[in-house]
């Protein structure tokens with residue numbers, strides 16, 4: 001439920017450097033209104049992952065899908081989600097005579113690898129909520145190693161296509177017959193990032209399995225320790241549950257979202273105090289909170 005301080009859920013993974021697009025996880029009511037207050041362009045939305053079919057996670061879809069078309073989005077869009085998402089979207093668009101001009105691909109998923117290309121793998125696992133609900137892990141594949149230009153220059157490799165071959169791991173032959181090996185002029189391949197974005201759930205084993213080794217885990221913390229009985233009752237987690245998932249999974253950073261509307265912004269300090277003894281950074285997200293991932297570090301971007 002929205003409050004004056006907090007809107008329903010939508011989480012964005014910006015991949016503008018990697019693929020010129022962004023991916024979205026859930027699309028609560030008024031997501032397209034909130035996007036207007038950001039730099040995000042709906043036409044750059046490439047993939048939308050729905051965790052479960054509760055209204056606070058999907059009621060923003062029809063409006064966003066329609067506006068994306070109206071705003072000139074003509075690239076295909078793929079939506080992943082539990083069984084039922086396809087029928088709901090198609091009926092809603094048909095009944096309201098919403099005509100979209102791009103290819104809309106809706107995939108009803110099961111557990112396992114649901115997407116893979118040369119850059120990314122996405123894995124889904126079922127969590128424990130009151131209806132079927134998925135968590136998603138996005139794994140970036142290893143990045144090509146750095147090419148040391150000062151070394152290629154020293155060896156007399158001309159600037160041009162040979163450099164690219166060396167960067168891609170191939171050995172090359174120079175005009176004078178000398179062989180330059182890729183390993184001579186490149187660094188180590190770099191690991192890609194791993195981010196796990198979980199839907200509504202109580203503390204469960206699959207959250208831990210999915211989060212294993214993640215750089216960043218985004219976990220709901222609807223409740224706190226004082227309201228832990230409600231978390232159990234409604235299939236949700238406390239902020240302490242979220243921290244325990246992260247700890248058991250040996251994940252490196254935790255962002256807690258989906259805070260109940262019962263908590264005022266002034267209550268957040270108290271929630272954070274319940275988890276401040278954990279040894280990894282924990283952030284409680286507010287609306288429009290943005291985080292930057294660079295050089296293995298997660299930093300909150302200061303809000304205006």
Ligand code: ZN
Pocket residue numbers: 052054129200
């Ligand atoms: Zn729910």
